[in-house]
Each structure stands twice: as C-alpha cells, then as structure tokens.
Amino acid sequence: MMNSEQRLSEQFENLANRIFEHSNRRVDEQNRQSLHGLLTPLREQLDGFRRQVQESFGQEARERHTLAHEIRNLQQLNAQMAQEALNLTKALKGDNKTQGNWGEVVLTRVLEASGLREGYEYQTQVSIETDNRSRMQPDVIVRLPQGKDVVIDAKMTLVAYERYFNAEDDYTREVALQEHLASVRNHIRLLGRKDYQQLPGLRSLDYVLMFIPVEPAFLLAIDRQPELISEALQNNIMLVSPTTLLVALRTIANLWRYEHQSRNAQKIAERAGRLYDKMRLFVDDMSAIGQSLDKAQESYRQAMKKLASGRGNLLAQAEAFRGLGVEVKRGINPDLVEQATAQDEQYRLEDEDNLPENDAFSPDSAETVRSREAAPPR
Known part of the structure; x- marks a missing residue:
C-alpha cells in the first residue's frame, strides 16, 4: 500500500512537471512563430520603402549637382555647333538635299545634348498615313507628358545664305539676303500647308517647330525682318535655332524629370499606404497576442491555485x-x-x-x- 501511494505521488509530480514544461514550451514557440510571421513582412516593407525613398531623393540630388556643370558646357556646345554648321554651309554649293541632311544632323546633336532619349521622349522619321492615303514623315516628334507631341521640321535650305556669306560686294550681298528672307518665308508657307497637327494618331500641340540649323542665318533673318516671327505664328509655326531649340528641349526634359519624380512620389505614397495598412494589421495581431497571453496567464494562475494555493490544493x-x-x-x-x-x-x-x-x-x-x-x- 505504501509503495503504491509513493509511486502515485511520484507519478503525479512528474506528470505535473511535464504538463507545465510542455505548456510553457508550446506557448513560447507559438509566440516566436507568430512574432516572426508578423515582423518579417513588415521588415521587408520598411526596407523597400527606405530604398525607394533613398533612390528617389538621391537621384534628385545628383541631378541638381550636375545642372551647374551642364549650364557651363551649354555655351561652349552652342558655339561649337554654330561654328561647325557655318563651316559646312560655306562648303555647300547649292545641293538642297545635302543641306537638308545637314540640318537633320545638327538637329540630332541638339536632341542628344538635351537629355531626351530617342525611342522614349522623342522619335525620328516616323511615317504617318493621312486620311487621303498619302504618307507624311515628320523629321522629329518630341513626346510631352500627359500625352502631347511636338513636331520639329529640319528641312530648311541655306543656299541663299551661303551666297550672302561669300558675297564680295554689297549689292550681291543684299540680293542674296533678300533671297534668304524669301526662302525662310517660303518654307514657312510650305510647312504650314502640311498641317502636321491634323495627322491621325498625332496629339500635336497647336504649332510646329521650324528648325534653322545655322544660328547666324536665323539671327540674320529675324534681325532684318522681325515680322517673320508673327507670320510663322499665323501658320502655327515657331522659328527656332540650335540655341533656342536646345533651351526648349531642356525645358521638356525637365518636365519629364518632374513627371518621373511625381510618379515616384505617387508610388511612395501608395507603398506608404500599404505600409500603414500592414502596420494596422500588425497592431491588431499584437493586441490579439496580448489577449491570448492574458488568457494563458489566467489559466496558469488557476492551475497554480489548484496545485499550491487553493483550498485543498x-x-x-x-x-x-x-x-x-x-x-x-x-x-x-x-x-x-x-x-x-x-x-x-x-x-x-x-x-x-x-x-x-x-x-x-x-x-x-x-x-x-x-x-x-x-x-x-x-
């Protein structure tokens, strides 16, 4: 009888110890797994949010740092381009096609210097079919934010300007000047008749940029006949030189930069919203864990009362x-x-x-x- 009671007491003690050890281990393991499952997605969200914010503002800081250097190079670049264009104009002997190709070359260099990317912010030699089944091919189409386009035409010929530049007397120079002004005015009329704004699928602004590839030729025409600007505007055309076009394209590049930053800010805001929602769920889960821990603590107190502190324990x-x-x-x-x-x-x-x-x-x-x-x- 005594041996049975002794074994019963030892078995009871061992059973109670195993129950408490198993319960404690299970509660600890469940708590660790719950916290790990909650904290891991939250940590990933925070890391991604921090990386995106750092990348966005780091890129903006680098762009601001390089802006001053780009401005300093702008004057040298324009002077070099104007000189090269002038040298080639002097060498041209009336081949309009060659001059047109040269204008496209200068335009390409201006586009490259603007910071715009071909195939993204602008396209060259895009063939568009008109309503009457014919085809038109603008030299360059520059894409703007919010779905707008700007057409650039670079087919201006400079035969008369070349004669003006090489004239040996005032009379010949004046005749060549009048021919140059007439050539500019004639090209304005021809370009206005193309009516690029009405091409199917082209979301063009109300005007087309008429590019004069040689800066002195542009300045000479505007200086002698300022009314050319108003005549061009009446035909929905704006006259531009390498310098003025570069300024306009740089402005468009900045618009695209702000657009990209705005999209990044929108993505950051969306991720911040998702992070807030995840934080709310995390708080709810932590509250539920706290309630579960309180219930477990109460069950523990009741068990200890039965074991060691209650009536007839x-x-x-x-x-x-x-x-x-x-x-x-x-x-x-x-x-x-x-x-x-x-x-x-x-x-x-x-x-x-x-x-x-x-x-x-x-x-x-x-x-x-x-x-x-x-x-x-x-």
Whole structure:
C-alpha cells in the first residue's frame, strides 16, 4: 500500500512537471512563430520603402549637382555647333538635299545634348498615313507628358545664305539676303500647308517647330525682318535655332524629370499606404497576442491555485501522504510545500470558524470538514 501511494505521488509530480514544461514550451514557440510571421513582412516593407525613398531623393540630388556643370558646357556646345554648321554651309554649293541632311544632323546633336532619349521622349522619321492615303514623315516628334507631341521640321535650305556669306560686294550681298528672307518665308508657307497637327494618331500641340540649323542665318533673318516671327505664328509655326531649340528641349526634359519624380512620389505614397495598412494589421495581431497571453496567464494562475494555493490544493494533499508515513525518494520544494500547506490550513481554519458554535465539535461537523478537505481543489 505504501509503495503504491509513493509511486502515485511520484507519478503525479512528474506528470505535473511535464504538463507545465510542455505548456510553457508550446506557448513560447507559438509566440516566436507568430512574432516572426508578423515582423518579417513588415521588415521587408520598411526596407523597400527606405530604398525607394533613398533612390528617389538621391537621384534628385545628383541631378541638381550636375545642372551647374551642364549650364557651363551649354555655351561652349552652342558655339561649337554654330561654328561647325557655318563651316559646312560655306562648303555647300547649292545641293538642297545635302543641306537638308545637314540640318537633320545638327538637329540630332541638339536632341542628344538635351537629355531626351530617342525611342522614349522623342522619335525620328516616323511615317504617318493621312486620311487621303498619302504618307507624311515628320523629321522629329518630341513626346510631352500627359500625352502631347511636338513636331520639329529640319528641312530648311541655306543656299541663299551661303551666297550672302561669300558675297564680295554689297549689292550681291543684299540680293542674296533678300533671297534668304524669301526662302525662310517660303518654307514657312510650305510647312504650314502640311498641317502636321491634323495627322491621325498625332496629339500635336497647336504649332510646329521650324528648325534653322545655322544660328547666324536665323539671327540674320529675324534681325532684318522681325515680322517673320508673327507670320510663322499665323501658320502655327515657331522659328527656332540650335540655341533656342536646345533651351526648349531642356525645358521638356525637365518636365519629364518632374513627371518621373511625381510618379515616384505617387508610388511612395501608395507603398506608404500599404505600409500603414500592414502596420494596422500588425497592431491588431499584437493586441490579439496580448489577449491570448492574458488568457494563458489566467489559466496558469488557476492551475497554480489548484496545485499550491487553493483550498485543498494538490501539494497539501500530497504532503499529507508523507504525514501518514508514505516514503518518497525526494521531496517537493520545501518552500512551495510550506506555502501550499499554510494556505490549505488557513482555509481549513476559516471553515471551522464558519461552523455553528453548537456544532463545532459534533461528528456531523467533523465529517463536513473532512468532506471539504477531500474535495477537489478549486
């Protein structure tokens, strides 16, 4: 009998220890897995958000740093382009096709210097079919943000200007000048008749840029007949030289830069919104974890009450076996046993104090006390 009670006590103690160890390990493991599952997506969102913000503002800082250097090079570039164009004009001997090709070469160099990218912000030699089944081919179509286009024409001939530049007397020079002005005016009329703005699929602005590839030829025409500008505007045409065109294209490049930055800012705002939503879910999950931990803590307190602090607790009952002579190999923690026994004794005394005075030592009262002591712990 004593050996059975001893084995029962040892089995009960081992079972209680295993239950508490298993419960603690399971709660810890579940908490670690829950926190890892919540924190990993949040950390990835934060890392991506930080990288995108750094890239956006880092690119903007680099562009501001290089802007001053580009402006300093602008004057040298324009002077070099004008000189090369002038040298070639002097060498031309009236071949209009060669001059037209040269204008396209100068235009290409201006486009390259503007910061725009071919195939993205502009296209060259695009063939467009008109409503009457014929085909037209603008030299360059520059794309603008918000779906607009600008057409650039570079077919201006400079035969008369070449004669003006090489004239040996004032009369010949004046005749060549008038021919040059007439050539500019004639090209304005011809370009206006093409009506690029009405081409199918072309979302052009209300005007076309007429490119004069030699800066001095442009300045000479405007200086001698300023009304050419108003005549061109009446035909929905703007006269441009390498310098003025480069300024216009740089402005368009800046518009595209701001457009890209605006799109990046919109992406950042969208990611910030997703991050906020993820943070809200994280807070909700953490609140749920806190509630679960509170419930687990309450269950732990109830279990410890049944084990060591409640009325008729298990440790007090197990220790009572030792008082009856049950031998054990190793006793339970003395401090815990003492606390459990004291708690149980306090409840027993309270029960005795609550009995009616006449029945304090009656057999029925003693039986009532023994029944309460033997009852399962609460």
